Amino acid sequence: MPSHASAARVAALVGSVSPSPPASVATSGAGSGPAYARLADALRHAITDGRLPEGIRLPSERELTGPVGLSRTTVTRAYAELREQGYLETRRGSGSVVRLPEVPGGRVDHLLSPASLDSEALDLTCTAQAAPTGLAEAYAQALAELPCYLAGTGYYPSGIPVLREGIAQRFTERGLPTDPEQVIVTAGALGGVATAAGALVRRRDPVLVESPTYPNVISALTGTGARLVPHPIDHLASDWDLPGLTAAVRSSGARAAYLIPDFHNPTGALMNGDQRRELARVLRAAGTVAIVDESLVDLPLDGQEMPAPLASHLPTAITVGSASKTLWGGLRVGWLRAPRGRVEELANSRLRQDLGTPVLEQLATAHLLARYDAVLAERHAQLRAGRDVLVAGLAEHLPEWRVRLPGGGMALWCALPMPGSTALAVAAREHGVVLASGPNFAPAGGLDGWVRLPYALPPERLAQVPARLAAAWEDVVRGRVRLGTDVRRREHDRRIIA
Numbered sequence: 001m002p003s004h005a006s007a008a009r010v011a012a013l014v015g016s017v018s019p020s021p022p023a024s025v026a027t028s029g030a031g032s033g034p035a036y037a038r039l040a041d042a043l044r045h046a047i048t049d050g051r052l053p054e055g056i057r058l059p060s061e062r063e064l065t066g067p068v069g070l071s072r073t074t075v076t077r078a079y080a081e082l083r084e085q086g087y088l089e090t091r092r093g094s095g096s097v098v099r100l101p102e103v104p105g106g107r108v109d110h111l112l113s114p115a116s117l118d119s120e121a122l123d124l125t126c127t128a129q130a131a132p133t134g135l136a137e138a139y140a141q142a143l144a145e146l147p148c149y150l151a152g153t154g155y156y157p158s159g160i161p162v163l164r165e166g167i168a169q170r171f172t173e174r175g176l177p178t179d180p181e182q183v184i185v186t187a188g189a190l191g192g193v194a195t196a197a198g199a200l201v202r203r204r205d206p207v208l209v210e211s212p213t214y215p216n217v218i219s220a221l222t223g224t225g226a227r228l229v230p231h232p233i234d235h236l237a238s239d240w241d242l243p244g245l246t247a248a249v250r251s252s253g254a255r256a257a258y259l260i261p262d263f264h265n266p267t268g269a270l271m272n273g274d275q276r277r278e279l280a281r282v283l284r285a286a287g288t289v290a291i292v293d294e295s296l297v298d299l300p301l302d303g304q305e306m307p308a309p310l311a312s313h314l315p316t317a318i319t320v321g322s323a324s325k326t327l328w329g330g331l332r333v334g335w336l337r338a339p340r341g342r343v344e345e346l347a348n349s350r351l352r353q354d355l356g357t358p359v360l361e362q363l364a365t366a367h368l369l370a371r372y373d374a375v376l377a378e379r380h381a382q383l384r385a386g387r388d389v390l391v392a393g394l395a396e397h398l399p400e401w402r403v404r405l406p407g408g409g410m411a412l413w414c415a416l417p418m419p420g421s422t423a424l425a426v427a428a429r430e431h432g433v434v435l436a437s438g439p440n441f442a443p444a445g446g447l448d449g450w451v452r453l454p455y456a457l458p459p460e461r462l463a464q465v466p467a468r469l470a471a472a473w474e475d476v477v478r479g480r481v482r483l484g485t486d487v488r489r490r491e492h493d494r495r496i497i498a
Contacts, residue, residue: 005052007059011067013051014042035070039078047087047098048136058088058096122465123434126498127265127410127454128329129382132375134368135328142363149359156356158347159185159335163362166369167321167335176309176319178337184350185335185357189295189322192336193258194220196291196318198349199342200256201226208249208257208288210240212413212441212450214265215497217258217293229254230443235267235413236404240275246282256289261310262297266441266452267413268406273307280313290317298326298376300408301384315339318346323365325410326372326379329498333357333365383410386455386462393466394453398473411454419448420473423481427472433465436497 046052058064061075068075079096082088086101149160158164164180171178186192201207203225209218211230221228229252231245249257259279261271271279283290292310300306311317322334338346368375387405390412394401402415416424421438428435438447455462475481 003055004057005059007063007067010043010046010052010059010064013046014039014068036074036077036081039068039070039075040081043078043082044085044087045136047100051133052098054098054100056098057094058098060095121432121434122457122461122468124452124454124457124465125434125436127456128324128498129379129456131328131330132368132378134371134375135364138364138367139360141367142360145363146360154356154359156185156359156362157350157354159183159357160359160362160366163333163366163369164335166366167337170369170372171309171319171337174306174309176312176337182338182340182343183335184338184343184346185333185362186320186350187332187354187357188324188329188334189293189320190216190220190334191353192320192322192334193217193291193293194353195336195346195349196320197221197224197226197256198352199345200289200291200318205255206252208245208252208254209443210259210264211443212266212438212447213258213443214260214293215436215440218443221258226256228443233264233267233269235264235269236402236415239264239267239269240271240279242275242278242282245279249282249286249288254286254288256291257283258291258293259310260293260296262294262306263299263406263409265293265296265409266411268404268409268411270407271307271310276307276310277313280310280317283314284316290314292317292319294319295322295325296409297321298372299379299383299410301380301387302407304407311337318342323368324498326376327365327368331361331365333361382458383455385459386457387412389459390453390455390462390465393463394469397466397470410456411452414451414453416449416451416473420476421448421451423476423483424451424469424472426483427475427481428469430475431468431472433468433472440497 043052043058047054052058058079061072061079064070064075065072079088079090083090083096087099088096089099090096161180163185164183167183167185168178168180184192184195186195197207197220201221201224205226206229207221207226208229208231209221211232218228229248231248232241233239234241248254261276261279263270290310294309297306297309309319311319316339318339319337320334321336323331324334327333336346391403391405394403394412394414400417403412406412425435425437436452438450438452439445441447441450441452453465
């Protein structure tokens with residue numbers, strides 16, 4: 001990220017703010033009114049859109065006057081308005097630095113962000129990123145279209161047609177022909193899993209899950225009364241043990257199987273095409289319905305070609321996806337793709353949860369999907385840089401930790417030299433790092449010798465993680481961490497891990 005934005009770059013971002021702005025400026029956020037207000041609007045739009053990122057230094061008022069064609073007084077007044085609104089911070093000798101206004105109560109809910117964290121703490125419990133470039137513009141376009149929907153009730157339990165069409169098109173482009181009628185929009189991927197489980201699973205039904213797996217799904221499935229059947233993944237060696245999985249399916253009589261074949265969370269493992277075909281054969285023979293979580297499928301970081309979707313080999317599979325990891329968690333938009341014969345059953349399950357995702361967020365998501373490739377290019381670059389910084393830092397500061405470089409996804413799954421993940425999570429807090437310990441990812445206990453390290457934070461922040469973790473791990477190794485029963489319970493029971 002550059003530390004300084006040149007006057008030419010800022011002028012190119014805000015466009016013309018002359019007394020009679022062209023139509024292109026109005027669409028970019030410059031708006032109407034006095035020139036200083038239009039300049040402030042255009043700069044604010046570029047900041048909230050991520051094109052002028054937080055922490056970057058803007059050119060001085062004098063430097064910007066010529067490139068934007070405005071007087072210094074006008075530019076000074078625009079900067080003053082941004083400072084008053086919290087978008088700029090000006091210090092003597094440092095210039096005007098982009099800031100984002102403080103949000104009352106914080107930018108992350110207290111259920112996700114642990115209490116008592118200072119501003120320098122590095123929270124590694126979440127794999128979501130900040131909003132991508134273009135999100136504010138997508139919301140502006142959505143808001144312009146919203147009046148068309150106001151004459152109706154606003155209830156769209158299956159999702160608005162334009163979004164379902166966009167999602168269906170993405171499936172079709174990936175080799176899984178899909179009609180919009182097969183798509184149901186949900187509140188995130190977790191909502192999709194809950195919808196599928198609500199239709200498929202009854203109390204005490206066996207459900208096969210990978211171990212480790214996504215903690216919130218463990219809670220969602222156990223909340224239905226399901227009996228979880230763990231299938232271990234050895235990410236450092238062979239990933240999915242298909243003979244072992246076959247035995248587990250047959251012996252348990254699993255009614256359903258929750259699987260993450262695409263950059264598995266937390267291990268980052270990617271199931272290859274041969275494994276998918278064999279897995280489909282096993283599940284089809286057993287009559288086990290697969291709930292396939294594709295939340296991370298669009299995050300290959302090394303330019304590799306992705307295998308065909310698991311559902312292309314297994315027509316009975318229910319596929320779940322989400323906008324949270326590639327677009328923005330605040331959209332709260334997810335979806336599921338249903339086999340034609342199960343659409344009605346899944347729609348009824350959806351209605352038992354709520355009456356639909358907000359229309360404005362669905363419209364914004366539809367606009368982002370229309371430029372999805374550009375968004376993904378930005379995401380891939382950010383995540384690749386974060387991954388590589390974190391891996392290099394671990395090799396320097398914690399060489400005894402074993403990590404296999406994942407080809408995509410959003411996290412490293414690290415094998416510790418000895419069990420101690422829960423103690424490490426406690427010790428790391430003292431060094432300004434917040435972790436989710438390995439047992440959180442265990443459907444049936446264990447995994448205290450593992451820890452997940454997301455690389456979704458900006459690279460400059462991730463660069464601080466390895467040294468802090470090395471200090472925390474030293475505390476664990478030296479026996480300086482004491483775990484009472486209440487601490488162990490809190491670390492294991494914490495399930496809200498994104």
